[in-house]
Amino acid sequence: MNVQTGFAQDVRVDFTGPYRHAINGALVDSAGSFEVFNPATDEVVAHAPNASRDQVEQAIAAAKAAQPGWAALSQDERGAYIAAYADALDAHKQELITLLTTEQGKPRHSMATTEVEYAIFWVREVAKRRLEDEVIEDTPEHTVKVAHTPLGVVGAITPWNFPVLLGLWKIAPCLVTGNTMVMKPSPYTPLCTLRFGEIAQQVFPAGVLNVVAGGNEQGAWLTEHPDIAKISFTGSTATGRKVMASSSCNLKRITLELGGNDPAILLPGTDYKPLIPTLFDAAYGNSGQWCIAVKRLYVHESLYDDFLRDFVAHAAEKTVGNGMDPNTDLGPIQNKMQYGKLKDLFADVKAQGLSVPLGGEIPDGPGNFVPITIVDNPPKDSRVVREEPFGPILPIIKWSDLDEVVRDANDTEFGLAASVWGPDRDTAIGVANRLEAGTVWVNEIHIHGIDIPFGGHKQSGMGVENGQEGLKEFTNTKTYMFRK
Numbered sequence: 001m002n003v004q005t006g007f008a009q010d011v012r013v014d015f016t017g018p019y020r021h022a023i024n025g026a027l028v029d030s031a032g033s034f035e036v037f038n039p040a041t042d043e044v045v046a047h048a049p050n051a052s053r054d055q056v057e058q059a060i061a062a063a064k065a066a067q068p069g070w071a072a073l074s075q076d077e078r079g080a081y082i083a084a085y086a087d088a089l090d091a092h093k094q095e096l097i098t099l100l101t102t103e104q105g106k107p108r109h110s111m112a113t114t115e116v117e118y119a120i121f122w123v124r125e126v127a128k129r130r131l132e133d134e135v136i137e138d139t140p141e142h143t144v145k146v147a148h149t150p151l152g153v154v155g156a157i158t159p160w161n162f163p164v165l166l167g168l169w170k171i172a173p174c175l176v177t178g179n180t181m182v183m184k185p186s187p188y189t190p191l192c193t194l195r196f197g198e199i200a201q202q203v204f205p206a207g208v209l210n211v212v213a214g215g216n217e218q219g220a221w222l223t224e225h226p227d228i229a230k231i232s233f234t235g236s237t238a239t240g241r242k243v244m245a246s247s248s249c250n251l252k253r254i255t256l257e258l259g260g261n262d263p264a265i266l267l268p269g270t271d272y273k274p275l276i277p278t279l280f281d282a283a284y285g286n287s288g289q290w291c292i293a294v295k296r297l298y299v300h301e302s303l304y305d306d307f308l309r310d311f312v313a314h315a316a317e318k319t320v321g322n323g324m325d326p327n328t329d330l331g332p333i334q335n336k337m338q339y340g341k342l343k344d345l346f347a348d349v350k351a352q353g354l355s356v357p358l359g360g361e362i363p364d365g366p367g368n369f370v371p372i373t374i375v376d377n378p379p380k381d382s383r384v385v386r387e388e389p390f391g392p393i394l395p396i397i398k399w400s401d402l403d404e405v406v407r408d409a410n411d412t413e414f415g416l417a418a419s420v421w422g423p424d425r426d427t428a429i430g431v432a433n434r435l436e437a438g439t440v441w442v443n444e445i446h447i448h449g450i451d452i453p454f455g456g457h458k459q460s461g462m463g464v465e466n467g468q469e470g471l472k473e474f475t476n477t478k479t480y481m482f483r484k
């Protein structure tokens with residue numbers, strides 16, 4: 001494996017900006033700003049405006065003022081605006097992809113392109129989704145109808161690992177159901193969000209979608225605000241708890257998409273060789289900075305030695321480097337905070353004397369590069385098994401007893417997703433039934449869909465995104481009863 005640092009970039013975007021908030025249809029600067037870094041080079045690529053409390057208030061007030069007019073449109077009219085937004089995003093696609101690689105680090109030719117294209121596809125598809133009223137009782141005397149009415153102003157708070165996809169996942173369903181929004185991206189990756197906020201101002205009526213950049217404080221200003229009816233949050237479990245506590249001030253609705261420590265279980269007799277590229281990508285895609293990355297890989301003892309050998313050989317061929325280089329398979333860690341956490345975890349793996357057949361040493365910068373690392377059968381109480389690493393390090397664990405491996409897989413505060421792999425479908429489904437997770441894949445992984453609800457169990461979250469259930473989370477249930 002080859003770790004590259006300091007690769008020169010060919011594709012250029014005007015990173016000097018200006019990057020501005022989008023408030024009430026206008027692009028707005030702030031007195032203060034903060035630096036945004038390229039994680040592959042440590043260079044400052046731009047300055048983002050740091051929203052003042054007044055500006056956050058103005059954004060919320062604009063969203064509140066715009067909401068009744070937006071809600072008064074028909075679903076088809078709102079859908080048409082959202083489809084136009086997908087077209088406008090499409091027209092800026094190449095710029096967004098380059099910007100995403102530059103601020104986030106993921107490879108331009110693969111994951112950054114996929115993220116932006118998939119996000120635009122998502123917006124276009126959600127534009128077609130509708131929540132119809134449901135007549136649940138209709139007798140000669142009486143009718144009962146359930147409608148799904150908008151909540152009002154939604155505050156959206158997003159993380160740094162998939163800033164484009166996770167941001168647009170919130171915007172499209174929020175707007176199609178008649179709400180307006182104030183979005184705040186992660187301070188580590190605000191640029192794409194500011195740009196797609198800017199693009200939105202060319203499409204939507206003023207105030208329908210507002211974007212304000214800032215740190216954690218600006219997020220808290222949203223969660224504690226009485227004019228915000230719902231918080232749609234994606235981020236860590238620790239922050240999710242704070243969001244939940246703060247949102248109690250006016251009983252906000254909350255959707256929390258939080259962390260995970262997803263197990264994958266390989267059953268005896270699995271024809272594992274063709275699965276190795278899939279399992280590698282599932283664990284190391286986006287350099288492991290993925291809520292639903294495979295973070296614990298349990299392999300039956302009958303396969304273990306051969307699997308480990310072949311998996312290490314496959315991983316050793318992969319290149320970690322600058323995401324602008326078309327030869328890069330995995331980019332850097334997105335920020336110094338996460339890079340520091342990984343250094344600490346790697347030091348613990350070393351201090352515990354765990355077997356590391358690949359990787360293990362984090363080179364000095366420039367760039368937050370972390371090598372692809374495999375930990376061979378660590379103890380179940382080791383940090384690399386217990387914690388969500390959020391980096392390119394994977395414990396592969398040998399198991400022999402099915403009840404024990406199911407117990408171990410479930411022995412975590414998290415319950416985001418899981419996967420089971422095996423030759424006999426019924427056996428694999430039987431194991432899947434016993435796993436405590438919001439999504440369980442059997443002999444496939446990381447399939448998502450507009451109509452497929454996604455959300456975590458236990459401390460991986462609350463509520464779902466996507467699907468009709470995800471749309472309904474942006475609405476109140478309103479029951480009408482008519483005496484005929």
Ligand code: NAD
Nearest residue numbers: 158159160185186215216219220235236239257258259291
């Ligand atoms: P984070 O919790 O540190 O930050 C997320 C967002 O919350 C940022 O915009 C941040 O500024 C904001 N924030 C921080 N403190 C706040 C507060 N007190 N009030 C309101 N907002 C606040 O998370 P992160 O490090 O950006 O993202 C990584 C985490 O996100 C991982 O745990 C990962 O598993 C999780 N994640 C989950 C999903 C999912 O769908 N379940 C998807 C992607 C990432």
